[in-house]
Amino acid sequence: MSKQLEETNCVDKEDTLKKNKSSKSRRETAVQGTNDCSIVSKCSMSQQGYYEDPYLQAFVVRVTRRAPLIHRGYYVRAKACEYTVERFLSTNPGPKQIISLGAGFDSSYFRLKAKNLLKETVLFEIDFPELVKRKHALIKQRTDMLEMIGPINIHHPAMSPHIELSGSHYKLLGVDLSQTNTVEAVLRLCGADLDTPTLLMSECVLTYMTRRCSSALVKWASETFTNVAFVLYEQINPNDTFGLFMQNHYITIGSPLKCINHFPTLISQVERFIKLGWEKVRALDLNQFYSSVLESSERGSC
Known part of the structure; x- marks a missing residue:
């Protein structure tokens, strides 16, 4: 009877483990689905003339026209990311x-490469392994994009199954961001230099992670790189009318915003980063960026 109980317990544990893995897989799939929705909105915004990026089309199977309000929001978001990246490139x-x-299906490498802004710069993209495989497959359909990447370095799968694509200046890596030890190991394997001036970009990413995992990633970054800046674009103000609507939307699609209520304001985000080891932290919302950073000619675009 004791043996039967032990066997039953083992089966129960295995079933629980399988259920946990299945649940984790569903959550990851839902998060990856937000990438698909976002890239369609970005592509629609670009096609309507708000922002020039001909490479977005490569990652969209079927273009769906979004509403003007969506276009304006994505335009200011794109300009904010462009501003921070190009400022980093020009001052270092x-x-x-x-x-x-x-990174999802972000096209920044190709857009910046076309503008000749990536001299002496290596761009690493990290996302779920399944998603980067999809991205690689789409890139392979575009001869012009493959030419921009240049010769591909071959890494033996046994050395790192996480390296999906490795050119001299563009690396596409499949790693779960909650596994910071693996993230660091794969970056090192691909030639990342922890002492080289580094810009970390996170565009609507940490909010889908748990508070513990996202904070661990921010802390890891502050402790690992010696010359680094971290640019975070993330939702705030969860309790106003739009914030409540937004939260409900993400819950409905199975990808809730896990951090927004822990860090609901600009001040709380600043305090978060300082607590996790960052010395200088500045935060703006998109309204402030629109009114104080964008040129008047750029504001006219929306």
Whole structure:
């Protein structure tokens, strides 16, 4: 009877483990679905003339036209990201690197490469393994994009199954961001230099992680790189009318915003980063960026 109980307990544990893995897989799939929705909105915004990026189309199977309000929001978001990246590139002479955390189908490498802004710069993109495989497959359909990447370095799968694509200046890596030890190991394997000026980008990514995992990632970054800036774009103000609507939307699609209520304001985000080891922290919302940073000619675009 004791043996039967032990066997039953083992089966129960295995079933629980399988259920947990299945639940985790569903959550990851839902988060990856937000990438698909976002890239369609970005592509629609670009096609309507708000923002020039001909490479977005490569990652969209079927373009759906979004509403003007969506276009305006994505335009200001795109300009904010562009501003921070191009400022980093222009103020750091010599070798440098950009690491995009949860990059999704972002087309920044190709857009910046076309503008000749990536001299002496390596751009690393990290996201779920399944998603980066999809991205790689789409890139392979575009000869012009493959030419922009240049010769591909071959890494033996046994050395790192996480390296999906590795060019001289563009690295596409499949790693769960909650596994910071693996993230660091794969970056090092691909040639990342922890002392080189580095820009970490996170565009609507940390909010889908648990508070513990997202904070661990922010802390890891502050402790690992010696010359680094971290740019975070994330939702705030969860309790106003739009914030409540937004939260409900993400719950409905199975991808709730896990951190927004822990860090609901600009001040709380600043305090978060300082607590996790960052010395200088500045925060703006998009309204402030629109009114105080964008040129008047750029504001006219929306």
